[in-house]
Amino acid sequence: xxxxxxxxxxxxxxxxxxxxxxxxxxxxxxxxxxxxxxxxxxxxxxxxxxxxxxxxxxxxxxxxxxxxxxxxxxxxxxxxxxxxxxxxxxxxxxxxxxxxxxxxxxxxxxxxxxxxxxxxxxxxxxxxxxxxxxxxxxxxxxxxxxxxxxxxxxxxxxxxxxxxxxxxxxxxxxxxxxxxxxxxxxxxxxxxxxxxxxxxxxxxxxxxxxxxxxxxxxxxxxxxxxxxxxxxxxxxxxxxxxxxxxxxxxxxxxxxxxxxxxxxxxxxxxxxxxxxxxxxxxxxxxxxxxxx
Amino acid sequence: xxxxxxxxxxxxxxxxxxxxxxxxxxxxxxxxxxxxxxxxxxxxxxxxxxxxxxxxxxxxxxxxxxxxxxxxxxxxxxxxxxxxxxxxxxxxxxxxxxxxxxxxxxxxxxxxxxxxxxxxxxxxxxxxxxxxxxxxxxxxxxxxxxxxxxxxxxxxxxxxxxxxxxxxxxxxxxxxxxxxxxxxxxxxxxxxxxxxxxxxxxxxxxxxxxxxxxxxxxxxxxxxxxxxxxxxxxxxxxxxxxxxxxxxxxxxxxxxxxxxxxxxxxxxxxxxxxxxxxxxxxxxxxxxxxxxxxxxxxxxxxxxxxxx
Numbered sequence: 001x002x003x004x005x006x007x008x009x010x011x012x013x014x015x016x017x018x019x020x021x022x023x024x025x026x027x028x029x030x031x032x033x034x035x036x037x038x039x040x041x042x043x044x045x046x047x048x049x050x051x052x053x054x055x056x057x058x059x060x061x062x063x064x065x066x067x068x069x070x071x072x073x074x075x076x077x078x079x080x081x082x083x084x085x086x087x088x089x090x091x092x093x094x095x096x097x098x099x100x101x102x103x104x105x106x107x108x109x110x111x112x113x114x115x116x117x118x119x120x121x122x123x124x125x126x127x128x129x130x131x132x133x134x135x136x137x138x139x140x141x142x143x144x145x146x147x148x149x150x151x152x153x154x155x156x157x158x159x160x161x162x163x164x165x166x167x168x169x170x171x172x173x174x175x176x177x178x179x180x181x182x183x184x185x186x187x188x189x190x191x192x193x194x195x196x197x198x199x200x201x202x203x204x205x206x207x208x209x210x211x212x213x214x215x216x217x218x219x220x221x222x223x224x225x226x227x228x229x230x231x232x233x234x235x236x237x238x239x240x241x242x243x244x245x246x247x248x249x250x251x252x253x254x255x256x257x258x259x260x261x262x263x264x265x266x267x268x269x270x271x272x273x274x275x276x277x278x279x280x281x282x283x284x285x286x287x288x289x290x291x292x
Numbered sequence: 293x294x295x296x297x298x299x300x301x302x303x304x305x306x307x308x309x310x311x312x313x314x315x316x317x318x319x320x321x322x323x324x325x326x327x328x329x330x331x332x333x334x335x336x337x338x339x340x341x342x343x344x345x346x347x348x349x350x351x352x353x354x355x356x357x358x359x360x361x362x363x364x365x366x367x368x369x370x371x372x373x374x375x376x377x378x379x380x381x382x383x384x385x386x387x388x389x390x391x392x393x394x395x396x397x398x399x400x401x402x403x404x405x406x407x408x409x410x411x412x413x414x415x416x417x418x419x420x421x422x423x424x425x426x427x428x429x430x431x432x433x434x435x436x437x438x439x440x441x442x443x444x445x446x447x448x449x450x451x452x453x454x455x456x457x458x459x460x461x462x463x464x465x466x467x468x469x470x471x472x473x474x475x476x477x478x479x480x481x482x483x484x485x486x487x488x489x490x491x492x493x494x495x496x497x498x499x500x501x502x503x504x505x506x507x508x509x510x511x512x513x514x515x516x517x518x519x520x521x522x523x524x525x526x527x528x529x530x531x532x533x534x535x536x537x538x539x540x541x542x543x544x545x546x547x548x549x550x551x552x553x554x555x556x557x558x559x560x561x562x563x564x565x566x567x568x569x570x571x572x573x574x575x576x577x578x579x580x581x582x583x584x585x586x587x588x589x590x591x592x593x594x595x596x597x598x599x600x
Contacts, residue, residue: 017358018295018357018358020297020322020357020358020371020448021357021358021359023357023371023448024357024358024359024364024367024368024370024371025359025364025367027367027370027371027398027399027445028364028366028367028368028369028370029399030398030399031366031370031397031398031399032366034399035366035397038396038397038399039397041393041396042382042393042396045385045389045393046382046384046385049384049385124380124382124383124384125378125380126380126382128376128380129376129380129381129382129394129441130397131346132344132346132369132372132374132376133369133370133374133394133397133398133445134365134366134367134369134370134397134398134399135366135397136365136366290346291346291347291348292307292347
């Protein structure tokens with residue numbers, strides 16, 4: 001109080017602020033509280049413009065993969081697949097379906113957290129436009145997370161319905177696999193979003209991520225065969241792969257995959273940690289990048 | 293006098309070792325139309341981004357509507373309309389949708405936004421393009437849509453960064469007309485430009501900015517009076533002769549400025565100076581007498597012309 005100059009005290013006389021100041025403070029309240037939802041609304045409207053593509057892939061891919069692997073590959077694999085040596089096996093389709101579910105969730109996350117992020121920062125800088133309104137950079141990130149979470153949940157739910165149709169879910173807790181897959185998608189997606197947010201130019205980095213990260217991750221994350229089938233020195237790839245953790249977690253729910261409880265807890269903790277780190281980093285990068 | 297809506301004191305923005313804005317002070321009164329005039333890279337856009345409560349200042353004081361942007365960014369931005377230098381309309385949405393989505397960012401009810409969107413489409417003369425894709429619009433139409441979008445929250449202050457850069461003359465005049473109407477309605481306008489005619493048309497008062505500093509401040513007429521003569525005689529003797537002839541013109545007019553393509557003679561009476569030059573036996577290829585403009589002010593203050 002003592003630092004205030006006499007002049008300031010005179011102009012900022014006690015009591016009501018200037019009417020335009022009061023108006024600003026009042027008008028800022030709703031955006032401060034609901035800004036992220038407004039961003040999500042915007043994203044949903046954009047998604048509507050490619051709704052047909054979303055429906056086609058959302059319905060087409062479970063049919064193609066489950067039928068292809070269920071009726072095709074599974075017919076060659078007669079023996080039940082056991083996750084660990086000595087464990088009781090399950091039919092191949094039951095084994096592979098939760099992995100396909102998790103993989104589908106990560107595919108949607110990859111789609112939504114890569115080019116659209118670059119688009120918003122650079123190619124069609126809608127994030128700059130949002131930031132010129134009362135929306136804060138962190139709310140832009142939150143809004144995107146909300147909208148993509150809804151899309152991943154919906155895609156995974158559709159996938160799950162087809163899994164039921166193909167008789168690939170013996171456990172009554174199977175529906176929880178949808179949540180496990182979504183969590184996996186967010187774990188990978190948030191990290192990807194943080195990385196893409198740092199790119200000033202896309203000189204092929206995003207394509208590189210797809211080719212040399214997403215594709216190998218699918219091959220080495222216990223998707224089509226148990227991780228234990230890999231030589232020991234390749235197995236760590238699975239341990240750091242969000243797809244592996246999401247797949248294993250989905251298997252626990254979809255058919256009571258026998259693994260120790262502590263390992264199930266590890267899957268959840270790793271996925272939540274990845275999602276949180278990616279989310280927080282994305283918010284910080286957004287604040288730095290948009291506030292330059 | 294009402295309290296200023298914008299007060300900047302010794303405002304600075306440092307990017308690593310470059311001072312983009314290097315100690316700028318100014319005030320803008322409500323309803324005023326205030327311009328920042330200067331060449332590219334002068335620090336105009338950076339100043340606008342700080343005033344827009346988007347970019348954080350390195351030092352100095354800044355108050356918009358009585359609030360500090362460091363603490364009240366969202367509150368301040370709720371009262372601003374921003375027309376950025378590069379259009380950032382959402383090209384994945386249609387024309388009207390861009391307004392609907394943007395209105396939500398201010399927390400406005402959907403019905404209010406829908407009503408305003410229709411009014412603003414009429415104001416921007418884009419009613420027939422309501423369902424068009426943004427990419428199908430011309431440059432001038434995109435600009436008008438961006439201005440319509442900036443008005444969706446009925447802002448106290450409209451910030452326009454190079455509003456007509458890249459537009460053809462006709463599109464510029466349509467835009468000026470729209471901005472003039474806003475000014476008449478009492479909206480405070482803050483705009484940057486490197487076009488003299490734009491500044492003269494739209495600004496009540498302006499600052500001339502170069503290298504992040506203020507070179508001069510005043511109304512367009514005041515600036516011209518203070519830093520230039522009433523008239524300017526432009527004479528051309530051919531690119532290779534201008535410099536040589538200029539030596540023989542010493543004493544002609546109040547002051548002479550030699551540009552690569554022409555010589556400017558500053559004087560209260562341009563015609564009289566032309567007579568003196570021809571009487572001295574010099575015959576320019578072309579000659580032109582005009583009134584002094586802000587371009588001359590800028591040239592005088594910085595020794596450079598605005599558009600190189």
